[in-house]
Amino acid sequence: MEFPVNLRYTKEHEWARQEGNRVVVGITDYAQKELGDVVFVELPDLGTTIEAMGTFGVVESVKAVSDLYAPVSGTIVEANTILEDQPELVNASPYGQGWMVVIEAANPEEFQQLLTAAEYQAYVVQEKSSR
Amino acid sequence: MTAGTEGKRTPLYDVHCQLGARMIQFGGWEMPVSYTGIIEEHQRVRTHAGLFDVSHMGEIEITGPGAEAAVQYLTLNDVHALHVYQLQYSALCNAAGGLLDDLTVCRLAPERFLLIVNAANIDKDFDWITQHLGPGARAENLSDTKALLALQGPDAEAILQRFCPVPLGALLYYHALVTRLDGHEALVSRTGYTGEDGFEVLLDAAHAVALWQAIMAAGQAYGLLPVGLGARDTLRLEARYLLYGQDMDETTNPFEVGLGWITKLDKGEFIGRDALTRLKAAGVPRRMVGFIMQERGIPRAHYQVIQDGQIIGEVTSGTMSPTLNQAIGTSLVRSASVKNGSIIAIDIRHKAVPAQVVPSPFVPRRVKR
Numbered sequence: 001m002e003f004p005v006n007l008r009y010t011k012e013h014e015w016a017r018q019e020g021n022r023v024v025v026g027i028t029d030y031a032q033k034e035l036g037d038v039v040f041v042e043l044p045d046l047g048t049t050i051e052a053m054g055t056f057g058v059v060e061s062v063k064a065v066s067d068l069y070a071p072v073s074g075t076i077v078e079a080n081t082i083l084e085d086q087p088e089l090v091n092a093s094p095y096g097q098g099w100m101v102v103i104e105a106a107n108p109e110e111f112q113q114l115l116t117a118a119e120y121q122a123y124v125v126q127e128k129s130s131r
Numbered sequence: 132m133t134a135g136t137e138g139k140r141t142p143l144y145d146v147h148c149q150l151g152a153r154m155i156q157f158g159g160w161e162m163p164v165s166y167t168g169i170i171e172e173h174q175r176v177r178t179h180a181g182l183f184d185v186s187h188m189g190e191i192e193i194t195g196p197g198a199e200a201a202v203q204y205l206t207l208n209d210v211h212a213l214h215v216y217q218l219q220y221s222a223l224c225n226a227a228g229g230l231l232d233d234l235t236v237c238r239l240a241p242e243r244f245l246l247i248v249n250a251a252n253i254d255k256d257f258d259w260i261t262q263h264l265g266p267g268a269r270a271e272n273l274s275d276t277k278a279l280l281a282l283q284g285p286d287a288e289a290i291l292q293r294f295c296p297v298p299l300g301a302l303l304y305y306h307a308l309v310t311r312l313d314g315h316e317a318l319v320s321r322t323g324y325t326g327e328d329g330f331e332v333l334l335d336a337a338h339a340v341a342l343w344q345a346i347m348a349a350g351q352a353y354g355l356l357p358v359g360l361g362a363r364d365t366l367r368l369e370a371r372y373l374l375y376g377q378d379m380d381e382t383t384n385p386f387e388v389g390l391g392w393i394t395k396l397d398k399g400e401f402i403g404r405d406a407l408t409r410l411k412a413a414g415v416p417r418r419m420v421g422f423i424m425q426e427r428g429i430p431r432a433h434y435q436v437i438q439d440g441q442i443i444g445e446v447t448s449g450t451m452s453p454t455l456n457q458a459i460g461t462s463l464v465r466s467a468s469v470k471n472g473s474i475i476a477i478d479i480r481h482k483a484v485p486a487q488v489v490p491s492p493f494v495p496r497r498v499k500r
Contacts, residue, residue: 036361037168
């Protein structure tokens, strides 16, 4: 399972990558493995404003529906609409072609409060062992 | 996946863990939901073959000179003409005509019947059966001593024939035979829950691991994969088989879920007969329909179904069909005007997404008739 060190993470299993004032968001390798085959992704319209840890969309596997949570507050400026036709990219490339949205961050300091790769990895290990 | 809860385990639990299966709680059991991925497993059953551990299912045997009368009284279908080693799809109803469970009946001998029941209902069914047995009949719950494997798919017969000493080609749908597989006695029936040709094999729990390994080895050349409950659910929904606890329960009667064909009101007295006779005469206001989504969105259980701005029911089962690559579902609707071809809508996260009602099943059943 991959936990790239250049990314930050949420406890809801999203990853975030800072590019200037923009934050690219997707779900983690652990999340896609837990979900299994992703068959549907619903993303917000461009221009939608979101709060940190508010829901911005939905990802569905064959069996389950999961909300997507925004790592930071801001405005949706890009959405990976390719996922509407190829949701399987979330499984194949969770940190690459499976990216979901880009948020124009309202409070850049929120990014610094997200989990580091080491913190997230420890969280996942704990979550797995507690069930 | 609730932390700290442990369910019952089938004899194959360790095998599933060794295969790296994702385990879930289902009907009080710890069962594999998938091994390599639900979609791959689903497609393998449609194109080649898959092996399922369905040992969580229950087996209740009814024996004695009063066995036939007892089964007639307990179940909806008519077992009188059922031959030895013939099976029948049936159900248990309460006195109000509510469905207690759906099940398969196999006559093992003139005075010996085997009922295969749903895992979550084993204790409920066994209590109900023992309370309503007539004279000369005895019921025994064999569930803990038996294992049940399902080998399903177009290559199932070729795989099982590699070590089955009797020819399987002559075994008809919903018929069974007793043979020795891998050295141990097994009841092999041509039945399943996938819409494909295939077999279910009932044997003593002690030999389940050895038989699983033998079938997997024989199936290697055919691309046989182990298949979990995830694909079992998508396969059965494509084939429009009902799932107890989801598509039906004690608040539904057989007519509204499409089980009028197993409800033999003229066979003589049975539990629920009076209520069901009245329900049939009055006409049931709800009806199970299948639908295919016309726009993006996956229907899920309990989503509301809308027609002309009115809520007409709930989704009972829904998924993305791996065979059709379209989202499909079933619903129990209160509307006389919903017909094949009708456009309804499913409320998916407060958006009315159109769906078209289609005749069942979604994917043609290819069982051997």
